[in-house]
Structures are given as structure tokens and as C-alpha cells.
Amino acid sequence: MPVHLNAPDPTQLHPVAGVRIGVAEAGIRKAGRKDLTVMLLDEGASIGGVFTQNRFCAAPVQICRQHLQAGAAVRAIVVNTGNANAGTGDDGLARARRSCQALAGLLQLRPEQVLPFSTGVIMEPLPIERIEAGLPAAIADARPAHWARAAEGIMTTDTVPKAASARARVGGVDITVTGIAKGAGMIRPNMATMLGFVATDAAIDPALMTALARELADGSFNRITIDGDTSTNDALLVIATHRAGNAPVTALDSADGQALKAALLSVARQLAQAIVRDGEGATKFITVRVEGGQTAGECRQVAYAIAHSPLVKTAFFASDPNLGRILAAVGYAGIADLDQTRIDLYLDEVHVATRGGRHPDYREEDGQRVMKQQEITVRVVLGRGGAADTVWTCDLSHDYVSINADYRS
The missing domain is CATH 3.10.20.340 (ArgJ beta chain, C-terminal domain)
Known part of the structure; x- marks a missing residue:
């Protein structure tokens, strides 16, 4: 049993304006479980990401890095559990690209506007046909309040979903932060955790997003260990939708930047510590x-x-x-x-x-x-x-x- 950790109350997870989330059962590894999640972002969202330092990184990590480095305006995220798509060579890369193409086609986007994430068993082919078949249901399910469903949908050996929310005053405006994460074993992040997604409706200079993601990782997920193993799939994504109406934060060391970072770090630390509390077999x-x-x-x-x-x-x-x-x-x-x-x-x-x-x-x-x-x-x-x-x-x-x-x- 996890150590002093309960499943999140969905009513305490604040929707983030500009983010809709849908979850489906695609039968990727086991029938009857939530295993396919999409996050749909309004136009204009900014993204910062940090990824595993494991040199044997998974195919989706490689594709995410390529899409972010290309400067694509990311509009959607697809996450599957049950299969890591790691140790799968060129075929794994092709299947990860197919998942982006499939979601992009349904949303009338370009494939590079989609970021793919996978978690689960390593060195097995990604069942891309099941993902393609499950995407319409995930899109149809998309709602702003589905953070708790998404926290459940990205689990592997986790026994409890992991999610947290916070609110803060930035530039005289109330802003919202909500995040989810998964992980219970193979945890010694060398940047983030197995998978983590943190979103805010605050307006932030897009040029700050990567530095912000790294600061959050260093202050939270890079402070935990369960077994000393750095996963092939570690990823932390920070999303800003700019919908709160505050004047954009242009410096992380400004008063507004510090207030925003404090709210983001509060959520990130709750998620990171939840991973340790739910460590595989943990009692303390x-x-x-x-x-x-x-x-x-x-x-x-x-x-x-x-x-x-x-x-x-x-x-x-x-x-x-x-x-x-x-x-x-x-x-x-x-x-x-x-x-x-x-x-x-x-x-x-x-x-x-x-x-x-x-x-x-x-x-x-x-x-x-x-x-x-x-x-x-x-x-x-x-x-x-x-x-x-x-x-x-x-x-x-x-x-x-x-x-x-x-x-x-």
C-alpha cells in the first residue's frame, strides 16, 4: 500500500483553460483498462520539455525532441501505457510517427504539432493499430475537467493515480496550475520522472518555457529515487496556455515569475513525492x-x-x-x-x-x-x-x- 497517499479528488483538480483531456480503453496491453490519453491544446499554447538522459531513450522521446526543436506549434499530446516503445529501433520510430500522424489527421493538424509519449514494457512493438483505433473515442471523451481520468490512464505499476492543483496570484490575476504524473518503479530521474504533465493558464514568454521546465524538474523530480534506475522514457512537459489574462511573465526571477514558479513547484513536488510514496512495495x-x-x-x-x-x-x-x-x-x-x-x-x-x-x-x-x-x-x-x-x-x-x-x- 502507498505511504500516506490517497487517490486525488477529481473535484479538487482545477481545469486549466485551453486544455481538454480525453481517455479511452484501447486494449494496448490488457483489456478493460484506461490506456490511451489525449491532451488537446488551444492554439497559442507554449511548451517546455525535458527528457531522460538515458542514452537508450525510447522512440517517443526522440520524436518529441525533434518536434520541439523544430519549433512546431504543439496542439496535441498522445500518451499510451502498457508499451514503452523503447528498444524498438527504426520500427519503433516509425510507429511513434504513425501515432502522431493518426491524431493529427483526426484534428486537422500537422504531425509535428503532436507529441507522443509511451510507458510500459520495453523491447516490444508498439501496437499502433490499437492506438489508431482508440483515438476517436479518446477525442470524443475530451473535457477540461478530465485530469483525474488522465492520471489513471497513464498508470503502469502505480497503485494510486497522481495529480495535484494549485492557484496563485500573478500580476493581479488568479492563475491555475494542474498536473499529473506516473511512476512507481525504475525511478531515479535524471531530469524528470517516468511521465509528468503540468499545465497552467498563465501567460509566460515562450522563450522561458524550457528553462522553466528544467527548474521545475531540478526542484522536484530530480530529488527522488526509488531504485536508482533512470528510465528510457522519462519526460516532463510544462504547458502554458496564456488564457489567464495576466501580463506575460518575462523573467523567472521577477516577482510575478517567482509567484508562478512557486505554484508550479508546489504541484511538481506533490507529484514527485507521490511517486515515492507509491514506490513499488514501499512501506516508508x-x-x-x-x-x-x-x-x-x-x-x-x-x-x-x-x-x-x-x-x-x-x-x-x-x-x-x-x-x-x-x-x-x-x-x-x-x-x-x-x-x-x-x-x-x-x-x-x-x-x-x-x-x-x-x-x-x-x-x-x-x-x-x-x-x-x-x-x-x-x-x-x-x-x-x-x-x-x-x-x-x-x-x-x-x-x-x-x-x-x-x-x-
Whole structure:
């Protein structure tokens, strides 16, 4: 079961003016499940996207990059679950292009105005005929309020749909932000998450969209890990429809830019943390906070060493305060001149280690009390400077192995 995570209430997901969403059952991998989603954008929408750094990236990632780099005025997005269309070579590229052509033909658009996304099993041919057959139903279903349906329609091993909304005041005008994401395993984003779509009706200078998408990813999805694996299909798309009526935001560091980023980042972080809470087999949600570094980058480096460690993650699952595993991860994180005598380690409020050894007041029962909680904060103070950063992760359980062993069954 997910850790303190419930399915979103559809009534709390605000429609974004200029976006309509439709979902259909196309039988892409399994019958009787929502597996084909379209997002239809009004003319004039702006897009920013960031994609996986995995060099074995999927066909739809390659096509999305091509269409965005060509400067096409994107008007539609098609997402299928059940098949990743990754590791499929030239045939996979051809099938991804066919999905764009099919949706474009139905909407009287050019194929390059469509962005394709896929998630699911790798190295299997995309059943493009089923997608083509399902698109009319998805288009007919399109409504502004269908964010919750879309969150369900992009799931794979997720047990709970992931969606969030926020509102903010920008330039004296109320603006809306709503987003959805999917992901539960194969999560160590190197830009975003498995799939994430965040839209706002705010007006933003289109030239800022890619930088905005990267900032959002760096502040949210690039702070999570479940199993340390970067997917072939990771993608985060940020959409601005310019329908709110505010004066366009022309600088992200302006007062309006900061207000808009805060709303967007709030939604992105809720989605990113929901992925960790729904991690495959997860029973605990763990915040790893590293302080006192010379740079934020080295703080992340240490945080990820802890968050990726199978020994640390299994100790959390067992509620075992085997805290030497955390200190060992700090030590092998790769900071060559790290001074162990300046390191402090805390579990929530419990001071575990100081000056390179066990804190004199630390008691095993205090550590075990914290480790039994469903939500735990690990705080490491490096004693090297004033920088800090945070990563969110989960434990590693028996169920993680079972879920992934049975994934293709």
C-alpha cells in the first residue's frame, strides 16, 4: 500500500483553460483498462520539455525532441501505457510517427504539432493499430475537467493515480496550475520522472518555457529515487496556455515569475513525492536532508548515496537502526576531502553520531522508535560549509522484488 497517499479528488483538480483531456480503453496491453490519453491544446499554447538522459531513450522521446526543436506549434499530446516503445529501433520510430500522424489527421493538424509519449514494457512493438483505433473515442471523451481520468490512464505499476492543483496570484490575476504524473518503479530521474504533465493558464514568454521546465524538474523530480534506475522514457512537459489574462511573465526571477514558479513547484513536488510514496512495495517515505556542504551539488551527492543504498533501504524496511550503513554511504559518496570527525547524523530529532562516532547520549531504542515510523527524516551535517539539499526516497521491501519479477506476466 502507498505511504500516506490517497487517490486525488477529481473535484479538487482545477481545469486549466485551453486544455481538454480525453481517455479511452484501447486494449494496448490488457483489456478493460484506461490506456490511451489525449491532451488537446488551444492554439497559442507554449511548451517546455525535458527528457531522460538515458542514452537508450525510447522512440517517443526522440520524436518529441525533434518536434520541439523544430519549433512546431504543439496542439496535441498522445500518451499510451502498457508499451514503452523503447528498444524498438527504426520500427519503433516509425510507429511513434504513425501515432502522431493518426491524431493529427483526426484534428486537422500537422504531425509535428503532436507529441507522443509511451510507458510500459520495453523491447516490444508498439501496437499502433490499437492506438489508431482508440483515438476517436479518446477525442470524443475530451473535457477540461478530465485530469483525474488522465492520471489513471497513464498508470503502469502505480497503485494510486497522481495529480495535484494549485492557484496563485500573478500580476493581479488568479492563475491555475494542474498536473499529473506516473511512476512507481525504475525511478531515479535524471531530469524528470517516468511521465509528468503540468499545465497552467498563465501567460509566460515562450522563450522561458524550457528553462522553466528544467527548474521545475531540478526542484522536484530530480530529488527522488526509488531504485536508482533512470528510465528510457522519462519526460516532463510544462504547458502554458496564456488564457489567464495576466501580463506575460518575462523573467523567472521577477516577482510575478517567482509567484508562478512557486505554484508550479508546489504541484511538481506533490507529484514527485507521490511517486515515492507509491514506490513499488514501499512501506516508508524517507526524507534525506544533507546540510553543511560546500555546494548543493555535493549535498545531493551524499543524499543520493544514502538513498540509493540497498543496505540502507532494507534496514529501513526492517525498522533496524543499523546506522553504520548510513555513515558508510556518506563515506563512499565521493567527496575526497570529507572529514569524518566533523559529521553529525540525526534520525528525526535523535542525535545518532557526532565527531566520527556514536553520540554519547544515543540509545538503540530511540533509533528503533524512529525507524518504525512510516515517515522518517535522515539529516546529515557535513561541517564543510553553508549549502544544503534534500532527496526523497523509500524503503526496499520483499514486494519490490515480487512486483518486478512478475511485471511482464
